[in-house]
Amino acid sequence: MGLHLHLLQAQLLVSILLIFVPRSVSTQSNFQIAKPNCTDHCGNKALSYDRPEEDRSLANYFLSTLKQSNLFQVLDDNIVCEGSSEELTSVAMLAKSCLHVKGEDRPSMKEVAMELEGLRLAGKHSWNQTEPIEEESESLLSGKMNAFAIANGEGSSTAIGYESMRDHIILPMGGGR
Numbered sequence: 001m002g003l004h005l006h007l008l009q010a011q012l013l014v015s016i017l018l019i020f021v022p023r024s025v026s027t028q029s030n031f032q033i034a035k036p037n038c039t040d041h042c043g044n045k046a047l048s049y050d051r052p053e054e055d056r057s058l059a060n061y062f063l064s065t066l067k068q069s070n071l072f073q074v075l076d077d078n079i080v081c082e083g084s085s086e087e088l089t090s091v092a093m094l095a096k097s098c099l100h101v102k103g104e105d106r107p108s109m110k111e112v113a114m115e116l117e118g119l120r121l122a123g124k125h126s127w128n129q130t131e132p133i134e135e136e137s138e139s140l141l142s143g144k145m146n147a148f149a150i151a152n153g154e155g156s157s158t159a160i161g162y163e164s165m166r167d168h169i170i171l172p173m174g175g176g177r
Contacts, residue, residue, distance in 0.1 A: 059099050061074075062074075062092075062095065062096075062099075063096065063099060066092060066096060071088070071089070071092055072085070072088070075088065083123070084123070087119055087122075087123055090119055091116075091119065094107070094112065094115050094116070098112060
């Protein structure tokens with residue numbers, strides 16, 4: 001049972017890392033249960049006897065590459081080209097947290113989904129990283145639109161407020177956790 005769970009974790013790891021790659025392979029194939037002789041989309045086997053004993057499982061191999069700071073050397077070129085180094089490092093750290101041995105140390109699938117959604121949204125909005133936190137622009141409703149960060153103890157969230165003489169609305173945009 002432990003080996004089967006470990007293989008499922010390795011497949012989850014591969015699925016998380018491949019989220020940033022536009023692929024022609026159907027999405028359904030990402031969620032198949034890994035078997036020892038199956039390969040991920042980059043050609044790495046979930047279990048490989050070609051690697052040193054401590055790195056035979058894909059999960060251990062991944063953790064070893066992180067420890068040696070070789071993440072970008074072992075990722076598929078398509079992955080490296082498609083995502084920023086910050087995105088890839090964030091996803092790698094999230095994948096690493098999914099591989100903790102103790103269940104209470106691993107994030108729930110809901111937490112993983114929320115974190116990935118936050119990364120996806122942050123990637124869509126490159127202005128998030130290049131513009132100052134407080135920004136003003138004219139809205140179509142002839143009022144001012146203010147974007148500002150709200151610290152919530154666990155990180156920060158972005159909110160947009162529309163100001164006019166009659167209205168004062170704050171709409172949360174969500175930013176991950």
